[in-house]
Amino acid sequence: MYCTQCEQTSRGEGCYQWGACGKSPELDALQDLLIHSLRGLGQVAIAARDYGIIDRDADRFSCETLFATLTNVNFDPQSFVNYIDRAIALRDGLKQQLQAIAPQATIPEGAATFQPATGLDELIQQGRDLEYEFISKAAIDVDIFSLKLTVLYGLKGIAAYAYHARELSQEDDRVYAFCHEALAALDRNDLTLDDWVDLALKLGEINLRTMELLDAGNTGTYGHPVPTAVPLGPRVGKAILVSGHDLKALEHLLQQTEATGISIYTHGEMLPAHGYPGLKQKYPHLYGHYGTAWQNQTKEFAAFPGPILMTTNCLMPPHESYKNRVYTLGPVGWPDLPHIKNDDFAALIAIAQNLPGFTETGDSRQVMTGFARNAVLSVAGEVVEAVKQGKIRHFFLVGGCDGAKPTRNYYTELVEKVPSDCVVLTLACGKFRFFDKDLGEIGGIPRLMDVGQCNDAYSALQIALGLANAFGVEVNQLPLSMILSWYEQKAVAILLTLLYLGIENIRLGPTLPAFISPNVFGLLSKKYGLKAISTPDEDLAACLELTV
Missing domain, CATH: 3.40.50.2030 (Rossmann fold)
Structure with missing residues (x-):
């Protein structure tokens, strides 16, 4: 077993015997076998698209099943056996369509011709063998392997957003085409480090479009959130x-x-x-x-x-x-x-x-939510004026995933120490470290605003872009600091979107991803100013110094 996809991997290096999430080595092998099957499906889908053949069932299936391999989603071995069988059936069906109209079309050997075993134990062994083969190639170039994992994990995040967007009748063929492209690329050994960097940034671009689709689905179906x-x-x-x-x-x-x-x-x-x-x-x-x-x-x-x-x-x-x-x-x-x-x-x-249900009332407190892009940007004029008058000094976007590590108390302490002339925007489950704190208001503007789910990261981006437009500056010139926590693969996709947009000086924690090699992190740090969190006091001082 080898899994580095979440933040809580063993010793921050990877899970080798049992997943920190509860995933067994056998389940890990089945998930790896499914990914291999999807890589083959992607190769055939790309070849078929060259001849105008698009199978929407294959497109949607790829996203749904990638989503199923996300951390803490599906622990049922039989589900993955069924998924593998379906992936092969869709792949072979596409092959037949392709060969019927273009017998000369070539399809790579390997994942596109792979045949799964019939028994559960044999499938698990196939998954282990293929995982070992994939990892053994890491010795050739650790940095390329790091970016391959980054693309794979970010792709899982895209798949989750695409799945939810489709439920609300929002789809874009560009998203599906990229998913097949990225899956197929995982089998290639002819791409350079620069090629993989470009693919990772393209993933950020496609994820932006996917989040836009999901936002359109949510707001088009249920209206814009209100406080x-x-x-x-x-x-x-x-x-x-x-x-x-x-x-x-x-x-x-x-x-x-x-x-x-x-x-x-x-x-x-x-x-x-x-x-x-x-x-x-x-x-x-x-x-x-x-x-x-x-x-x-x-x-x-x-x-x-x-x-x-x-x-x-x-x-x-x-x-x-x-x-x-x-x-x-x-x-x-x-x-x-x-x-x-x-x-x-x-x-x-x-x-x-x-069941009995609740027999008595309890906590009388309330929390506020609903500060999505429409709600915040509707008062952009007041926000800009408050900044110009010196009432608001700085904005902090403090959000992302939560987790069990005690080091995540950093985010609670940070928000508690944010000066009273600053505003905190938050989203995703990271907010539960401080969501019930009363930070008060600045001229009627709440100092703590919940933008929404991690699925609402698009809304947070639109707030940043909208404020930059209102101030007449670039996003990186705003009095805004992004201090993010990560746990699973949607966070990887969001980070790549932020980098694709050129957003700089992001602080990431509580630890750096185990799948990011020192050289790759050094590249991102040099180009985008990406850095690890330090202490709340040090990070607040550094962020506020940029405002002065």
């Missing part, structure tokens, strides 16, 4: 908890629980759902938010008095104390958990009706 107060305490009654990122799945559940007396609570990155008028205003039983970030779910899920729906990544190995109440959806899977099909939540709703 909304969300209760942190429950109300008496039956309850269902929804975790993840999938707004479409949440909507379907809300539709099916109308007039049932069941309150729907968000967990983790579902918090920003309360800011969408097409959800909160339309479905008043979307009531409050329960719990914090994904890594605390073992304790929080055990105490929740109803069933729990996992819609996307962030599933941890479920504890026996609540395992019989957890349902999965879409690419999410665990061997013993019931999986929702065709958005039919009848079984989950029945469980909710049979």
